[in-house]
Structure formats: C-alpha cells, structure tokens
Amino acid sequence: MCRNLQNSIVSYTRSTKKLLRNIMDEQQASLDYLSNQVNELMNRVLLLTTEIFRKQLDPFPPRPVQSHGLDCTDIKDTLGSVTETPSGLYIIFPEGSSYPFEVMCDMDFRGGGWTLIQKRIDGTVDFQRLWCDYLDGFGDLLGEFWLGLKKIFYVVNQKDTCFMLHVALESEDDTFAYASYDNFWLEDETRFFKMHLGQYSGNAGDAFRGLGKEDNQNTVPFSTSDVDNDECRPACLVGGHSVKSCSHLHNNTGWWFSQCGLANLNGIHHFSGKPRATGIQWGTWTKNNSPVKIKSVSMKIRRTYNPYFK
Template sequence: MVSYTRSTKKLLRSLMDEQQASLDYLSNQVHELMNRVLLLTTDVLRKQLDPFPQRPVQSHGLDCSDIKDTIGSVTKTPSGLYIIHPEGASYPFEVMCDMDYRGGGWTVIQKRTDGVIDFQRLWCDYLDGFGDLLGEHWLGLKKIFYIVNQKNTSFMLSVALESEDDTLAYALYDSFWLEDEARFFRMHLGRYSGNAGDAFRGLRKEDNQNAMPFSTSDADNDGCQPACLVHGQAVKSCSHVNNHTGWWFSQCGLANLNGIHHFPRKLQGTGIQWGTWTKMNSPVKIKSVSMKIRRV
C-alpha cells in the first residue's frame, strides 16, 4: 500500500511538472508574441505613409518661397494649400503657404487658434505631423527637416503671437535649421529681432533652448537628468510638467508654443508660453500663435 501511494505521488508529481513546463512554454510564447505585436504597432505608428500612393503627384515647388518666386513672378500667388517636394524628401506633401504675411512665401509649420486640436501627443505624432492644415496643426519634424535642410538654401523663422486682448507681437530669427532624427531634430537659431523678446534663449543661461533636441513625454531629451529645478521644484521631465506636449525643452525654458491652449478667462493647463512677452511684469496670456519659415 505504501509503495502504491509513493508510486502514485511520483506519477502525479511528474504530471504536474510536465504541465508546469507546458504552461511555462506557453507563457513564454505569449510574451514573445506580445512583444512582436508591440514592435509591429510601434513600427506602424512611426511609418510615414506616402500621402499620394495611387499616382505620381506633380508638386507646385520645393517650398512656399520657391512657389512664390516661380508662380508669383507671373501672377499674384494666393495663400492656401500647396503640394511641395523639397530636395532630399522621398515624397511630396501638402503645406499651408502664407503669401500675405510680411511679403509672402512663408511655409506654416505650426498654428494654434482655438484649442480644438490636441497637442498632447507622443513622439510618432510630432514626427509625422497632425491637425488640419487650414486650422490648428503641427506640420511634422521630418517635413520641417526636409524643408530647412535643402542644398544652398537657408531659412528664417517667424513666431507671430496674439494675446487675449488682441495685442500682436512677433519674434523673428534670421536663420533656422534642424539636425536629423538621430539627433532628435536639435534646433539651431540665428539672430533675434522683434517686440516679443527672445524667449527661446530666455533670460538666464539655463533657460536657453537654442541647440536643444526635441522632447516628448516618451522621448525625453530636455537635459533634466536626474532632475532640474523649475520655480524651486525638482522636475524630471519638462514634457510631463507641460501636460505631455512636445517641444525643444531646456530645463524647461521660457518658450513652449505647443502647450495646452488657454481658453479666455479660464485657468486651464500651463498655456502657450512665450515668457519674454510680458505686461505689468507678468507673462501675456496668448490666444493664438503661428510659426512660419521662409527662405532668406
């Protein structure tokens, strides 16, 4: 009887061991499949799909400045949507051209007006762009890179600001270009002019956002390692402090034109920031803003 019991226990233990081994194998298979699904999902999200896959598309020019110089030499070029194909880009894409602002020829790379479009986005969205080109939008880091890094050209950047009381201000930089994706589209600015102040460079050395890489909540490149001090508080991620929006942060700096949009007379989020534009020693509340680039 004792021998039979021992034999039965041994058999049961052997069966349990085999079942556990099978469960471990299946668990590892499921884990591997989940990892593959995650990688495929990430790849799909990051992949830049050709916006015109059905047939070749004739572009209007290399960028809005090129369009103005060619079409505008014959007839008045209206503001609106145009298809461009910058040198170095593997595909054409649509942009909003402002042909009226300061002489025209401006490619709009960012616009905020009413807070309808959500700018709380991950790296893949800021990489490829989002929003409505006729309204609020972010053109996309890759597209901006293609435009400003064409051969034998240089671009200027204009930041146009409007306050809640309809006051206008601007910041102009006589050169603007980005490094490539491997360097997280590090931004480089030239000399400043305007009446809004140079918020990109800030008031202190640690505020300087020039030559900083782009950051999002899932791609942290803001220099806060392990943390930086902002208004007396330790901050590990400038994107997190700025409601998970993406920008060229530097500990965290005075400018963030992609911040949560303020609605008039409501305290909501951190708002669109341009910290050098002040009134009565307080930052001006910004209602709308646009970023435009044009050939020098």
C-alpha cells in the same frame, strides 16, 4: 378483385402525380417570387453602393491645392513674376524628401513665400501627443496643426538655402507681438531634430534663449512625454519645484525643452477647459511684469535670399 385493385393503384398513382405537380408548381412559384425579391434587393443594394461610393469620392468641397514646388518661397519665386500667387494649400517636394506633402503657404505676409509649420487658434486640436505624432505631424492645415518634424527638417535642410523663422503671437486681450530668427534649421532624426537659431529680432523678446543659461532652448533636441531629451537629468529646478520631465510639466506636449525654458508654443490652450494647463508660453513677452496670456500663435519659415524680402 385484382382488376379493381389495379384500377385503384392506377388512380392513386395519378392522384399522387397530380398532387406532386401541384406542390412543385407552388414551390416554383414561391422560388420565382423569392428570386424576383432577391433581384430587386440586389438592384437597390447596387444603387445604394453607387451613391455611397459617389459621396465618398467627394464628401466635402474640394480643398484648393494650387501648385508644386520645393517650398512656399520657391513657389512664390517661380509663379509670382507671371501670375498672382494666393495664400492657401500647396503641394511641395523639398530636396532630400522621399515624398511630396501638402502645406499651407502664406503668400501675403511681408512679400509672401512663407511655409507655415505650426498654428494655434482655439484649442480644438489636441497637442498632448507622443513622439510619433510630432514626427509626422497632426491637425488640419486649414485650422490648427503641427506640420511634423520630418517635414520641417526636409524644408529647412535643402542645399544652398537659408531659412528664417517668424513667430507671430496674439494675446487674450487682442494685442500682437512677434519674434524672428534668421538661419533656422534642424539636425536630423538621429539627433532628435536639435534646433538651431540665428539672430533674433522683434518685440516679444527672445524667449528661445531666455534670461539665463538654464533657459536657453537654442541647440537643444526635441522632447515628448515618451522620448525625453530635455536637460533635466536627473532633475531640474523650475519655480522652486524639482522636475524630471519638462514635457510632463507642460501637460505632455512636445517641444525643444531645456531646463525647461521660457517658450512652449505647443502648450495646452488656455481655453481648453483645463484650469491647471500651463498654456502657450513665450515668457519674455510680459505686461506689468507678468507673462502675457497667449490666445493664438503661428510659426512660419521662408528662404531669406528671396528678392521680395530683405
């Protein structure tokens, strides 16, 4: 009886070991299959990551950055005598700036060398911005943009330089006008980039100085909705209405407002779908005694001593 019991135990043990081996073999096979699946998945992830990284490196056609210089006039003077200098994107590093930055250079208008500081075309870029945006700049240099108060300051305040400002205007009925000012410069950030303008020339009228003392925007600081530096203290009278903030009156855009003045080239575009928008303004450009409705505008600066432009 003991021998039969012993044989049964041995047989049971062998059966159990075989069962365990079969179970372990099945588990190993499952693990091997899962391992192969994980490896295949990892390979796919690696290929996908590589493809995404490659596309991130070149998501759009390359932007044509041409050269380096202190500003667009400096680039034109340096390169213009030895090679054709096309309009386009350039990197400049003005004296006094702690960093280089990209600008759009107009190398065709009146001999070239112009650094664009603002451009409005169709209202696709929102100019209802706070101080920090107007300080650093916003938009697309290939379309609508504001270069930034700091960058403009660095360009026009280089030593032994003098810059002129050219404002080009286009109306909704496709007529053109302009206003130019020699000796354009800005005071520093502690003085909120107070603007200074020299002598006016053009056919659009001197809207910066306006028609009366209260209109004069020359020698006034820059204002935004959150940093109010206009001359409405505590309020001023505009069109028979009491106004406490010129920026608020002009749909929270930023500009060199006085009380509030006749010019605001950063106003809401007429095509923005906002019927109460004040629009881009240059109040001295009139037709039939009414201000012309402005479709597009650009502001550009260049050194005035350049031999290509007298």
